[in-house]
Amino acid sequence: MENVKKIIAVASGKGGVGKSTTAVNLALALQQQGKQVGLLDADIYGPSVALMMGVAEGTKPEVINEKQMQPIMAHGIQTMSIAYLITDKTPMVWRGPMASGALQQLLTQTNWQGLDYLVVDMPPGTGDIQLTLAQHAQISGAVIVTTPQDVALLDAKKGIEMFQKVNVPILGVVENMAVHICSQCGHEEHIFGDAGGKALAQQYGVELLGQLPLSLQVRTQMDAGQPQALQNEVGIAEAYQQMAVKVIAGLDSAEDALPEITLS
Template identity: 45%
Template sequence: MQTTGPEKLPGIRHIIAVGSGKGGVGKSTVSVNLAFALQRMGYRIGLLDADVLGPSIPGMLGLTTDQPPGFDAGEMITPAERYGLKTISMGMLSGDDKPAILRGPMVSKFLKMFVGSVHWGQLDYLILDLPPGTGDTQLTLAQSVPLSGAIIVTTPQDVSLKIARRGLRMFQTVHTPILGIVENMSTFTCPHCGKGTDIFHGGGGERMSRELGIPFLGTIPLDPDIVTCGDQGQPLVLEKPNSFAAQVYGAIAAELDGRLQAQSTSALKQFTWTWETNAGAPAWAESAGRPSGSQTTAIGFRQRDARTLSVLWEDGQRQDFDVRDLRLNCRCALCRDEMSGLPLLDPKSVRADITPRTIVSVGNYAISIAWNDGHSTGIDTFKHLRALGASRAAGVAEDV
């Protein structure tokens, strides 16, 4: 069974982030069981434990942590394999008791290594189990990995829902599609009397999905067997496939797969574009534009001439940018004060013949330009580009 659409990375069709702004909501448990539910549908699955500082995937899969992964002939890391699932985790490198004491840049380095330096082979889905929060890990993945989308996990109580909203908004900010919300640890059914109890309240995840207009993927019960199976390294979906909870995971996997099959294929592939030679130029699919599309999702870039960058938006609009104007409007910390927003860059210091050397896609939401004056620290988000183009067009109209 094969998924449709282009590969996100060589050999990988879909990359799914499982996240939440809050810890303790069961992201790892959802990631593991969702991975095996998709596997039971006939797909080839990989699981990346992106919680570098607090890895829990090895324990849930029953993997030993005292044997670091090996390398293949091409010096790529060989992922561990358990029940047919390919896995990589910091827990395999650090052991059970040794903490990973790392600053942000090193966390980002390990994440990029786990994605790009692991011999994943052919996968239909690579599931990323994220740590809590909206910090370095989430931003690194959003900028360096072409995510197909994110799943937000929450528990029903208000405190979890409020923080999960922040995690959801973070993904929306970096143009990662929200594939749906999962409510975990919902109703507990007493095995003796059969009475259901909403220990953490109930229906909060579904209510949030309605309020935000986000798909609701399903409600996972508070089932002791989920915990027991995870602690024993034998995930519930494999150990008790006929249980109610396992069937819920199966339904969530089917819903997720259906949404991805129907997902728009107009999104750009990742690119590194050399401006002078036009090598590596991204796609330009003018026919794919539609009035109902997003105003801040770029579906095409091209060089109209040596000094003009054209951007095609999903709503069918096209904007042209003078490249020197883009350089003057750089929003990095060297060119604009981060607190006040006031410009630091002196326009007189930017040469008249400034041009890009390379333009590189940044996740699903921005581009980064390396200029021929040596400047390369700026990131132009699609939202910023659209607003800049609109302000320039308004200025022209006023002049006329």
């Protein structure tokens, strides 16, 4: 971990809101800003980073001196996931302490190399995995992902409150599935509600990092291992670039805000 400068947790209160999609695209967008980036899949029960990053099934990390694992390179990003150690059909029927122990090993026994940022794709909720990461790693900031609907916002608030309790700065809120644009006629429809993520950001006084549409293209490209941030186009890819710029600025501001400690 001495080779990791800053850790960014990408979290949500509930599943299915596009947290992993955000983590993967944010990591790639940070890399395109000239940073050295790693991506850790902390979702022990439902890992998805390997698929989204286009890593072939059956890829295993190289073991160094029987103590450390070499991260798997994908699109120029150093990645690590429990998916590299099991098969796609292996269920992780583990209690919380076992999952927490697995995360701790993935975090500390991976041979991360010269990282400016380690992006951690967190599992949904506010349980053992989140507490383990907060206890064993110095998280520089958290990105909260939600959809505009009230049920998702309710759980996102719990995620924000959890990070505040462990003194982790909230870098901002990402509102996924903010609007659906019909591919046939161009009609815009707010299927999951309108501007819920924006209201959440205002309520807690944090940055609205981006509002991403509900898009078939995003789904197909993520399933194919070709994330949207890799596409040279205006629109969603540009939104992730802007998100990366805001996250970097937020991390710099959080670092500047730390109190100066003097001994007398």
